[in-house]
Amino acid sequence: MSTAPEGYDPHAFAxxxxxxxxxxxxxxxxRLHVLLxxxxxxxxxxxxxxxxxxxxxxxxxxxxxxxxxxxxxxxTQDTVCAFHLEQLRTYSDPDRDPRMRVVSxxxxxxxxxxxxxxxxxxxxxxxxxxxxxxxxxxxxxxRILADAHDRIGAKLEYTCLATAFCPAEFTxxxxxxxxxxxxxxxLDRPNFRRKVLTTSGFVQTVEGPPRRTGxxxxxxxxxxxxxxxxxxxxxxxxxxxxxxxxx
Numbered sequence: 001m002s003t004a005p006e007g008y009d010p011h012a013f014a015x016x017x018x019x020x021x022x023x024x025x026x027x028x029x030x031r032l033h034v035l036l037x038x039x040x041x042x043x044x045x046x047x048x049x050x051x052x053x054x055x056x057x058x059x060x061x062x063x064x065x066x067x068x069x070x071x072x073x074x075x076t077q078d079t080v081c082a083f084h085l086e087q088l089r090t091y092s093d094p095d096r097d098p099r100m101r102v103v104s105x106x107x108x109x110x111x112x113x114x115x116x117x118x119x120x121x122x123x124x125x126x127x128x129x130x131x132x133x134x135x136x137x138x139x140x141x142x143r144i145l146a147d148a149h150d151r152i153g154a155k156l157e158y159t160c161l162a163t164a165f166c167p168a169e170f171t172x173x174x175x176x177x178x179x180x181x182x183x184x185x186x187l188d189r190p191n192f193r194r195k196v197l198t199t200s201g202f203v204q205t206v207e208g209p210p211r212r213t214g215x216x217x218x219x220x221x222x223x224x225x226x227x228x229x230x231x232x233x234x235x236x237x238x239x240x241x242x243x244x245x246x247x
Contacts, residue, residue, distance in 0.1 A: 018104070020104065021144055022068070033129060033130055034134065036137070038124045039138055040124035041122045043098050044138035051123070062087075068121070073126040079114070086108050088151055090106070159229060165178045169222045170223060176189065179235075185238055
């Protein structure tokens with residue numbers, strides 16, 4: 001254990017706490033959803049908020065994020081440990097928490113096939129909310145949520161993450177729906193198809209008969225995720241996309 005250098009007085013500085021907040025998104029029934037908890041304690045008792053809490057003295061911020069997520073939502077440790085948490089940014093406005101000076105490290109994740117959560121710890125309840133209809137959140141969590149939504153939208157631009165939200169074998173229309181759900185825009189079908197098929201390693205065509213999709217059009221070809229993890233060139237969102245969290 002390290003010791004403080006001679007002459008250093010930690011009491012000369014005002015104390016503050018470090019917390020973590022998590023914006024965890026998933027796609028459910030064709031809509032983008034975010035995981036929220038109802039606070040069971042003051043401040044903001046009864047208000048909805050992002051999962052999170054205080055970092056303990058002997059844990060890292062990421063360890064605290066996974067612990068708090070499991071405690072407040074009832075998700076299993078195996079489920080939580082499998083998440084890829086991406087550090088979003090640090091929020092440090094002096095008055096962001098009425099209890100004391102609190103600096104928060106925020107994380108974002110976009111994860112498929114997540115189970116129903118349940119409240120635990122200091123959270124009275126936990127549930128999935130439509131990301132476009134959460135209403136005012138506790139603390140500065142509206143700002144964190146908006147930043148996180150923009151981050152995961154950007155992640156779809158340069159990674160192959162969208163294929164994880166499709167069946168093992170999917171049509172390009174199903175893949176396009178994932179992008180439209182997260183980005184909150186309507187994409188041009190021929191242009192989207194061209195970009196996907198000309199991006200090396202993004203998708204692979206499935207041999208065999210096409211699958212009818214329920215419309216009057218001809219059956220659609222099936223694809224599966226390709227070997228690539230990054231998109232070169234990136235699949236950029238259209239210019240003039242809506243601001244904020246509208247799905």
